[in-house]
Amino acid sequence: MLIKKLAWVGTRTAETEATVRFFQEVLGLHGENPAPDFWVLTMADGAKVEVFGPEYPNNRHFTTGPVVGFLVENVSVAAEELRAAGVEIVSGPTGSEGDGNAWVHFRAPDGNIYEFTQDPGVANP
16 A cells, blocks of 8 residues: 555544634634534645534544544555455445545554545545
């Protein structure tokens, strides 16, 4: 598997409003609030920062701090390589309908959760 770049960061926080304001007003990211307690902010190259509030039901396993997503060509192939290496798969692989996005969450030896992602909306290096 070839890691192309950092493409995604997700964080779960009780301070959702302040965190989103920081990303928008201080860091200059633009975004939307597609569901209650969930925000998607986008960087110039299409990479994303997602903020999950305490009531948002997805990604409850994000308990170790911000989760970073490394861009790969094929999440399913990358997940198989992780399994073959004995890495714990926490969630996925899964994806969203029709847009080509997919991801898998795994626990690295440091105990933190990481993600491999494929996202046609993120510019490839």
